[in-house]
Amino acid sequence: MTKLRFAPSPTGYLHLGNVRTALINWLYARSTRGTFILRLDDTDFERSEERFAKQIQADLAWLGLTYDELIKQSDRLSIYSNTAEFLKAKGRLYPCYETPEELDLQRKLQLSSGKAPLYNRAALTLSPSQIADYESQGRKPHWRFKVEGGDIRWKDMIRGEVVFRGELLNDPVLIRENGSPVYTLATSADDLEMGITHILRGEDHVTNTALQIQIMEALSEKPNGISFGHLPLISGRKGEALSKREGSQSVFDFHKEGLEPMAIVSLLAKLGTSDPITPHIALEGVIEEFDIKKFGRATPKLNPEDLWQMNVKILQMLSFDQALQRIESMGLKGTTPEFWALIQKNIIKFQEVKEWWTICYGHKTFTEENKALLETAEHFLPPEPWDETTFKAWMDQVKEETGVKGKDLFMPIRRALTGQEHGPELKELILLMGRPKTLHQLQTARA
Structure with missing residues (x-):
């Protein structure tokens, strides 16, 4: 059975x-009927916070x-x-007593002489008296893993054959001076002990994987x-990196702004593949279409506007029954299928339903400067019953009376009825509002 994990550090939103990594691991686990674990890598006690974990x-x-x-x-x-x-x-973990300043000087000397900035393993030659002297100064050791020479190779699920030479890798610190474990040690121990079968993560971890x-x-x-599989990192529309530490918009921010979760899932599930990015309103369809073999090595670019375009498509896919519970949870009663069919093509966020409900059913009124036109429109407003031909017949009479046509005719009417310059077709909107409501909006808009 497959077993995968998402292992974020709770040091930020x-x-x-991050979500793309979580999603791809989750999709792989679910598509193979495997197990998905959330593991919080919170051993960095100075930066990890419970609020971020939650x-x-x-x-x-x-x-x-x-x-x-x-x-x-x-x-x-x-x-x-x-x-x-x-x-x-x-004999694979050894104590080192160098200070950060001494290590920095060592790196600078190596670089200035054209050498790779690798730790020189001086700690392995320390005598007991030298160690005692360091400890008498109050120095506490950090502990490094001794990397063995030779090939370290694996067949990467994204990159293909990957080979590192052990002698060209730095001996990594696994235990800090304060005794706390570094990410690399904890992750290695956990992945073994938990029986993890697949690790899918960003390509910035390739060297970490060799170690x-x-x-x-x-x-x-x-x-x-x-x-192992290492995915290329997402870049912004201009090629900039996405980072939780550099002010990029967080998932929490998108949630607050009204983005649908399936907009994020639909887009990120296909980003970096050759498949067209299509909207889904349920996770089952995303799982069914998932195939890790479709992910390539090219850097995928993401424009946040793409998410909002996907949001619009998902809202347009929701049936009235799927939308009704959410509408009623907003305290909006008496909603009809006709109302949802009318507005779902004209909203970017679901929260905008409330505005349109207030326009159609509530008591919100607006003002319009062209009061003479509204007065004429009010005079020629047809009696009910109304049908799909009512609006055109009404406007034809107003146009004939005033000589006004096109936008100059329709925009004052739209603003009087909705307070907006864009929205559902007026011929459909007035059918939903009915004559008493339409008349009231015209009268108050010119008051």
């Missing part, structure tokens, strides 16, 4: 790049991305401590059995 869970729930298990790395510190001791005993494979092989003492 989710942005679209919002991550709320965002996934809003998107419909249910998870089978919730795990917090902060609850698993004893596992990471045992993992570190195991690696120490194998993780060596760490997991050192822990399990057998070849890596996890399948």
Whole structure:
């Protein structure tokens, strides 16, 4: 059985790049009848916050991305401590006492001499007296993983064959000076212990994967059995990176603004594939169309306006029955199928239903400068019953009487009835409003 995880750090709000990673992992798990885990990588105690952890869970729930298990790395510190001791005993984790300033100087000297800025493993040659001297100064060690030379290779689900040379990789720090585990150690231990079968994440983790494979092989003492896939990162419409730390709009922001969750899901599920991006109003259709083999290596670009265009399409797909419960939850009663059919082609956000309900059924009135035209329109307003020909016949009489036509005729009428210059066709709108309401709007608009 497949088992995948989404492992965000609760150090900020989710942005679209995070959600795409979560969605693709979720879709792979659900399409293979596997397990999907939410794992909060919260071992960075200085930056992790509970409010962000809760919002991550709320965002996934809003998107419909249910998870089978919730795990917090902060609850698993004893596992990471045992993992570190195991690696120490194998000689793969060693203590280092350099300060950040000393390491920075080392890197600068290496670069100035044309060498790769790799840690020089000076800590491996420290004598017991040197270590004692450092500790007497109050220095506490950070612990590095000793990377072995040779090929580190895997068949990436997106990139194909990937090979790293171990001797060209830096020995990563796995334990901080304060004793807390670094992401790479915790992730390696968790993915092994949880039986993760597939890891799909951004291509910025490719080097981390090479290191993780060596760490997991050192822990399990057998070849890596996890399948990895590294997706190209989403860029903005101008090629800029999307980042939760640089002010990009978060999923929480989109939710507050009224974006439909399926607009995000529909777009991100196909972004980076050769498939056309089509709207869906249910997750089942997205799962059915998902295929990881369709994702390519080209950098996908995302314009936030694309999300709102998708939003419009999804609203236009909703049936009256699907919309009715949401409309009534807004406190709007007496809504008819005719009302929904009329306005759903004229709204960008579902919240705009309330404005149109107030226009059609409520007591909201507007003003219009062309009062003479409204007076004539009021005079020629036909008696009921009305049908689809009523509006044209009415306007023909007003046009004949005033000589006004085109926009100069229709816009004052629209503004008087709705307060807007765009919206449903007036011939349909007046049928919904009825003669008493239409007359009232004309009278109050010129009052």
